[in-house]
Amino acid sequence: MPPPRPPINAKKARLYNSRNIRTHTTDASLVDKDKLNVPDFLNAREFEIKSFELAQLNSKYASSNRAFQSLPRVLRRRAASHNVKRIPKRLRAKAIREMKSSMTGTPTVIKKKHSRGRELYRLTMSRKLLNLGSKLKLLKGVPDKEVYGKKLNLRSKIKALSKQIRALKQLDTEVKSKLNNIVGSYDNTGINDYASRPTGNIKYYKRQRQFVWLPTHIWHAKRFHMIKQHGFQIPLSPTQKCFKMMSRQSKNDSILFDTSYYTSLIIELENDEDYESFLLNITKFSKSIPEKFLNGERSYNDWIYLDGQKIGKVLIFSHIQSHKILIRCFPSIYKDIFDYCKNAISNYTPSAIHDCQYSLGSLDLIGPLSLLSLSKVLHLVDKDSSIKKAWSKLSTVRDSKAIPIGFNISFDIMDSRLWKQPMKIKPSSDTNEYFDFVSSLSTSKLVDSTTIENLLTPEGRTKSYENQMSIKEIDREFTKIATRENSLIDTDIQHRSITPILISKIGPSSWTLIAPWFWILPIWSKLVRVSQIKPGGIRQIRQYNFERGCANFPNDYPWLRDGWNYNEALGEIKQKKYTKLPKRLVNDKRPDYKDIDIISPFKCDWNFLRNITFLAKLAGKDLNQLEINPKFAIYEDGNPIRELNSTHDLKRQCHELKSLALEGIRKSVIPIEIFNKKNEFQNKLISGDYTVPRASEIRFSRLPVIQISLELIKNGKLHDGARIYLSKVEPDDDVSIIGFVTSGAYNINLGIASGIGLVRADILKDSTITTLYVRNIGQTSIYEAKITTIHN
Amino acid sequence: MVRIKHRYILFEVLYPPSNPNHEEFVKFSETQEDALLTLHQASPSSINARLIISTIRKSIQEHYGEHGVGAAGLSINMKYWSNKTSTGIIRCDRESFQIVVGAITLINRFESNPVIIRCTHISGTIHKCEEYSIRRSKELIRLINNSALRTKGKQSSQFLLSLEESTSLKISDDDRIEIDG
Numbered sequence: 001m002p003p004p005r006p007p008i009n010a011k012k013a014r015l016y017n018s019r020n021i022r023t024h025t026t027d028a029s030l031v032d033k034d035k036l037n038v039p040d041f042l043n044a045r046e047f048e049i050k051s052f053e054l055a056q057l058n059s060k061y062a063s064s065n066r067a068f069q070s071l072p073r074v075l076r077r078r079a080a081s082h083n084v085k086r087i088p089k090r091l092r093a094k095a096i097r098e099m100k101s102s103m104t105g106t107p108t109v110i111k112k113k114h115s116r117g118r119e120l121y122r123l124t125m126s127r128k129l130l131n132l133g134s135k136l137k138l139l140k141g142v143p144d145k146e147v148y149g150k151k152l153n154l155r156s157k158i159k160a161l162s163k164q165i166r167a168l169k170q171l172d173t174e175v176k177s178k179l180n181n182i183v184g185s186y187d188n189t190g191i192n193d194y195a196s197r198p199t200g201n202i203k204y205y206k207r208q209r210q211f212v213w214l215p216t217h218i219w220h221a222k223r224f225h226m227i228k229q230h231g232f233q234i235p236l237s238p239t240q241k242c243f244k245m246m247s248r249q250s251k252n253d254s255i256l257f258d259t260s261y262y263t264s265l266i267i268e269l270e271n272d273e274d275y276e277s278f279l280l281n282i283t284k285f286s287k288s289i290p291e292k293f294l295n296g297e298r299s300y301n302d303w304i305y306l307d308g309q310k311i312g313k314v315l316i317f318s319h320i321q322s323h324k325i326l327i328r329c330f331p332s333i334y335k336d337i338f339d340y341c342k343n344a345i346s347n348y349t350p351s352a353i354h355d356c357q358y359s360l361g362s363l364d365l366i367g368p369l370s371l372l373s374l375s376k377v378l379h380l381v382d383k384d385s386s387i388k389k390a391w392s393k394l395s396t397v398r399d400s401k402a403i404p405i406g407f408n409i410s411f412d413i414m415d416s417r418l419w420k421q422p423m424k425i426k427p428s429s430d431t432n433e434y435f436d437f438v439s440s441l442s443t444s445k446l447v448d449s450t451t452i453e454n455l456l457t458p459e460g461r462t463k464s465y466e467n468q469m470s471i472k473e474i475d476r477e478f479t480k481i482a483t484r485e486n487s488l489i490d491t492d493i494q495h496r497s498i499t500p501i502l503i504s505k506i507g508p509s510s511w512t513l514i515a516p517w518f519w520i521l522p523i524w525s526k527l528v529r530v531s532q533i534k535p536g537g538i539r540q541i542r543q544y545n546f547e548r549g550c551a552n553f554p555n556d557y558p559w560l561r562d563g564w565n566y567n568e569a570l571g572e573i574k575q576k577k578y579t580k581l582p583k584r585l586v587n588d589k590r591p592d593y594k595d596i597d598i599i600s601p602f603k604c605d606w607n608f609l610r611n612i613t614f615l616a617k618l619a620g621k622d623l624n625q626l627e628i629n630p631k632f633a634i635y636e637d638g639n640p641i642r643e644l645n646s647t648h649d650l651k652r653q654c655h656e657l658k659s660l661a662l663e664g665i666r667k668s669v670i671p672i673e674i675f676n677k678k679n680e681f682q683n684k685l686i687s688g689d690y691t692v693p694r695a696s697e698i699r700f701s702r703l704p705v706i707q708i709s710l711e712l713i714k715n716g717k718l719h720d721g722a723r724i725y726l727s728k729v730e731p732d733d734d735v736s737i738i739g740f741v742t743s744g745a746y747n748i749n750l751g752i753a754s755g756i757g758l759v760r761a762d763i764l765k766d767s768t769i770t771t772l773y774v775r776n777i778g779q780t781s782i783y784e785a786k787i788t789t790i791h792n
Numbered sequence: 793m794v795r796i797k798h799r800y801i802l803f804e805v806l807y808p809p810s811n812p813n814h815e816e817f818v819k820f821s822e823t824q825e826d827a828l829l830t831l832h833q834a835s836p837s838s839i840n841a842r843l844i845i846s847t848i849r850k851s852i853q854e855h856y857g858e859h860g861v862g863a864a865g866l867s868i869n870m871k872y873w874s875n876k877t878s879t880g881i882i883r884c885d886r887e888s889f890q891i892v893v894g895a896i897t898l899i900n901r902f903e904s905n906p907v908i909i910r911c912t913h914i915s916g917t918i919h920k921c922e923e924y925s926i927r928r929s930k931e932l933i934r935l936i937n938n939s940a941l942r943t944k945g946k947q948s949s950q951f952l953l954s955l956e957e958s959t960s961l962k963i964s965d966d967d968r969i970e971i972d973g
Contacts, residue, residue: 038940045929052922059919494934650884 012699033065033155037239041242067095125154133202139168140179142186148205148360173230185518189458190355194338198358200675214260215520219528224537230331232261235537241566246540247547247748250509253532254367255540259512260520262362264328265338266354267345268454274348275320281344282306294320296447297503298406304329306340310551310674310792312560315506317408321449324456328362328514330553331442332562346559359461361520363527366510366544371395371508372514372644373530374503377423377523379489381412381498387446392425393437395419401510402438408456409446410502419487447502455500462518468518496774547749549709549756551790556742556756558606559672559705567742571603578602591778594732598651600659600779604721604740604758610703611654612735613760618692621651657698673702674792675761686762704761707790710741711754712772716783718744718753718774725773726763738763756790764789799870799889802913802921803896804838805878810906825939828932835878839888839902841870844880847902851895860895864888871918877929881921889914 031202068080068087077086080095115123134142141164147157178184187200200208208211211228214235220226222234235258249255269275279289282304282620292298296319303310304327310584314329314337329337339354345351365374375395391411395405405792454460477488501515515523528535545552555570557563599608675682684690692698712718724739746754759772767789775782809830820830831901845868852860873880884892896909913924963966 013909038825038936041832042933044834044874045933047805048877048879049929050875050924052926056922058918 021640023471027659032394043511045155052788064427067091069375080570088402090489095733119220122154129154129158130160130203132158132165136161136165136168137184138182139165140182141165141168141176142184143199143202148199148200152306154157162229175741180462180466181468181554183468183470183518185468185516187458187461187465187516188358189461190357191458192353193355195355195358204447215256215517216258216260216464216524219521219524220258220535220537222533227538230261230341232331234261237537237539238535242534242536242540243543243749246536246543249534250367250540250544250547252533254365254370254373255529255536255544256373256524256533257364257366257541258361258524259364259521261331262328263331263334263357263515264326264360264362265334265341266356267325267327267341268323268350268352268354269345269348270323270350271348272320273316274351275325276321276370276649278344279318279325281317284342286581289318293406294318295445296408296452297445298404299408299506301406301506304337306336310487311336312445312562315504317502317504317510319447319449319452319456322453322456324452326356326514327454328710330358330562331357332554335393354458359458359517360455360514362515363513363520363524364506364510364541364747365513365533366507366541367753368398368400369532370509370511373533375423375425376530377419377526378501379416379419379423381414382417385411386444387411387448390444390446393434395425396434398437403441403505403507405418405507407441407505408502409504410451410496410500411446412448412451412454412500413487415499415522416487417468417469417471417522419495419526419614420478421486422526422530451500452502455502455514455516460500463629464497464499464516465518466497468497469493469495476646522640546743546745546756547747547755548787549711549754549790551756552743556707558604558742558758559670559674561670564670567603571600574602575600593778595651595734598655599734599737602721604742606740608654608705608734609657609737609760610701611698612737613703614692614698614701615650615657615695618695618698650735654697657695669700669702670698671703672705672758673700675704675706675765679704682761705758706761706764706785707756707758707792708739708764708772709754709756709790710772710785710787711747711750712752712774712783712785713771714783716753716781717746717776718755718783718785719776720744722755722757722774722776724757725757725775726769728773728782728784729776731782733767738772744774759787796890796953797886797916798883798887800915800918800921801882801893801896801911802925803880803882803909803911803917804832805835805880805902806908806910807833807878808906808908818882823939823943825936828936828939829849832878832932833947835875836905837875839875839905841873841880843902844873845870845882847899848882848892850896851899855898856891864891864895868892877923881918881925883918886916931947 018618026609060508066081068076068091071088071091073089077083080086082099084092084095084099089360118593130325133143144164146152147160149248152160156433184201188195190196198208198212199205200213202695204213210231211233211235212231217233219224220235223238225237225239226233227236228234238280246255249584267278269278273575276289276294279294280286283289283300284305293300296317300314300316300318302313304314305314312333314327314333317326318324319326327337327341334357338353342353345353362425365371375392382388387409388411391409393408453784454464474488477491478495481488481491499515499519501513502520503511503513505511513523551557554562556567560569599605673682677683681690687705692701710718710724718741720741720743722741722744723734723737724741725733725736726738727736729736739755739759741755741756744753744757746752747754759776763769769787771784771786773782774785807830809816811817820827848868849865850863852865852938856864867883867885867888869883871881871883882892893911893914899907899909901907912928913921915921915924
């Protein structure tokens with residue numbers, strides 16, 4: 001077929017040219033089957049390569065391309081076509097040109113309305129207030145409490161601030177400034193009591209009244225969905241779609257989280273025996289505490305026991321040389337722990353407890369390249385020490401199993417903002433050195449005592465904030481040096497800040513970095529520029545745990561108070577939604593649930609499970625011995641409680657118990673309890689020795705359960721609240737439920753649905769069971785799943 | 793809106809020594825450079841895009857019958873063919889690309905020249921085929937260079953070095969791909 005005639009139009013010609021790849025013309029003089037000599041051969045190949053590359057370039061620019069279309073998917077914004085501000089600065093000129101030439105585009109310069117009258121007055125006054133606030137900050141002062149309160153109106157606030165500024169300016173020796181820096185960083189620790197709420201910038205104070213902002217809040221607010229929980233505004237998830245991307249990142253690179261909402265407290269106990277006995281009280285250790293844990297070489301990442309009860313998993317770092325214990329936990333259990341510790345140490349003297357909720361912040365990293373990314377941004381003060389050498393070797397270790405969980409390292413770092421770009425540490429190519437280092441990890445002591453002292457005391461933290469440079473100052477210094485230079489370290493800046501930090505391994509591939517509150521933002525701002533790091537939110541932590549078959553706090557722990565409340569709340573929300581739906585959607589979205597008053601279809605109904613189990617014990621009969629469809633109920637003479645002869649009887653009695661539970665004098669307990677070998681009552685229950693005295697006592701008993709991780713064998717779906725059975729049963733058989741799935745979904749790591757659930761301990765105690773059956777709420781298909789127990 | 797998807801097949805025509813003459817075989821197996829140059833010869837000018845397509849169609853009919861021709865034969869299109877380097881890119885339907893590849897490999901000769909047609913890369917976009925071909929050419933050049941340096945001595949190696957500098961072809965480790973020696 002002869003080549004098509006090229007079109008005349010320039011645009012079409014461009015398109016045609018792009019589709020045509022030029023080839024080296026064949027020489028008529030070329031003899032058949034002539035073996036090319038080397039230079040001819042190379043020339044021919046080289047020409048081909050060039051023509052391919054040219055063709056690619058042509059095709060790229062052949063189709064008409066608007067400015068925002070040439071951006072990668074993650075940088076594109078909706079409605080970028082007519083709102084020029086949503087396009088990155090480098091493409092803005094082109095976009096403006098396009099806008100001008102197009103007929104439908106709105107003009108880029110939208111004239112702002114000029115406010116008048118009262119509105120104008122209000123705006124000028126609030127601007128004045130902010131100006132005064134920044135002036136005060138420059139004078140190293142902290143605004144008075146009344147400025148933040150509601151009682152004063154705008155005018156009085158301005159007056160109060162001006163007064164304060166005048167007082168500071170007069171350089172009275174009595175009026176000492178509270179701050180030692182101009183950026184407004186201070187140490188907000190509560191000594192022997194709760195810390196007061198941080199006030200933050202005057203501009204943002206009103207928004208922080210109920211929920212405290214994390215140090216990196218503003219960065220997150222621009223890029224993340226935020227949620228308000230536990231008194232903090234916590235980043236939930238990035239605004240862009242990132243499910244698969246985060247799954248890949250956690251396996252190949254690393255994900256970064258700002259976990260400053262994890263609250264911490266510090267306990268000081270001078271006496272060594274008191275120290276150890278206190279630790280024995282709250283940790284799982286019963287006889288003696290391991291030496292490494294006391295020294296600070298390893299930290300404790302396990303359950304905390306308050307009055308012998310497991311409350312939640314915490315991080316405990318103890319450093320006996322400085323007589324301090326740091327406990328870091330999830331904010332929902334903080335109050336219990338703080339109150340308990342305060343009472344416990346009141347017996348010991350001398351002792352003190354510091355509430356460091358708002359004075360210690362932390363960053364979490366997960367993934368194999370976490371330490372490598374950290375090493376690019378953290379620059380140690382002491383360059384020649386053994387810790388520095390260990391750190392540079394540690395950052396090259398990518399095998400997550402080489403370093404034990406609980407491993408600690410701590411050192412002082414310089415201000416990360418003194419370096420423009422992340423800097424690579426050169427790895428040593430000696431493999432022997434690597435193996436020597438890994439084997440020496442178990443014996444080396446990498447925790448610097450002075451650093452820990454500075455990190456865990458209010459005085460040490462305040463000292464680290466001294467003369468902290470603001471971004472303006474740093475930029476000013478950078479303009480003085482040559483543009484090629486990467487760091488300010490060789491110049492003579494007035495002050496070099498030293499920050500104490502502690503890095504600890506808290507999971508198979510997760511690390512946490514603990515630093516003073518106002519140093520988190522400088523480290524964060526440099527860390528997010530490392531290419532191997534992507535910031536994430538709570539949803540990504542949950543996704544990471546779920547994909548590895550680990551339980552998530554709080555929803556997978558319904559036997560703890562927080563997990564119970566969480567699940568109950570979710571169930572209530574679903575129920576309200578269900579009742580609100582109109583009747584016309586009955587078949588699709590509002591299915592007619594059977595037995596809705598006996599077993600709730602909106603959540604994992606643990607009450608039902610407990611009631612059924614104990615009622616069966618009360619009846620003294622095995623579940624399969626009961627009749628299924630009786631003709632009538634039997635009541636013993638005079639006894640208002642019916643005899644339990646059939647499953648129907650069981651269910652009706654369950655219903656009665658449910659209504660009883662609502663009107664009891666004694667508060668009903670959480671119906672389930674995690675299986676503990678040492679618990680006598682549980683052992684009796686499981687072995688069958690225990691007999692239920694009365695039906696009304698059932699609502700104060702707790703059913704022991706074991707946590708399992710499920711994986712479907714064949715294709716199927718698994719959702720939250722799915723019912724677990726021992727064998728394949730009819731879908732409407734509720735009595736043979738042995739457990740529920742607390743979180744279930746499709747697992748992208750396994751390629752099949754998986755989940756975490758809880759099952760009755762008496763059935764699962766003999767570990768020969770490897771498969772169970774699950775059925776989702778409202779569905780009839782039953783799937784087989786293989787299980788593994790999770791030890792808690 | 794349904795998108796019709798294609799497959800782009802990158803192939804090259806190799807000329808094995810077939811002369812009953814013993815000498816040619818000896819020369820062929822002397823050095824790596826000789827072998828490569830013999831195999832990757834320039835094609836005679838009688839072989840053009842149209843001839844290749846018709847040969848492929850014949851091959852499909854022979855091995856896959858009428859059904860094969862109906863399914864795959866009509867949608868074959870030659871996007872690029874170079875005589876000097878004996879490489880080309882063919883476009884075909886996504887469902888029938890395996891028939892096409894099979895038929896191509898079963899071609900024995902092009903009008904009295906014994907040939908081996910080798911499919912080196914299949915991809916959904918022509919862009920990736922081009923990229924692969926670029927990497928492959930670079931690797932071939934590197935192999936020939938090394939072989940020439942080892943055997944021919946300083947003269948031709950100097951020419952090769954100057955050629956490399958002038959073309960500014962950077963052969964990095966990432967571009968390495970396996971090529972038969």
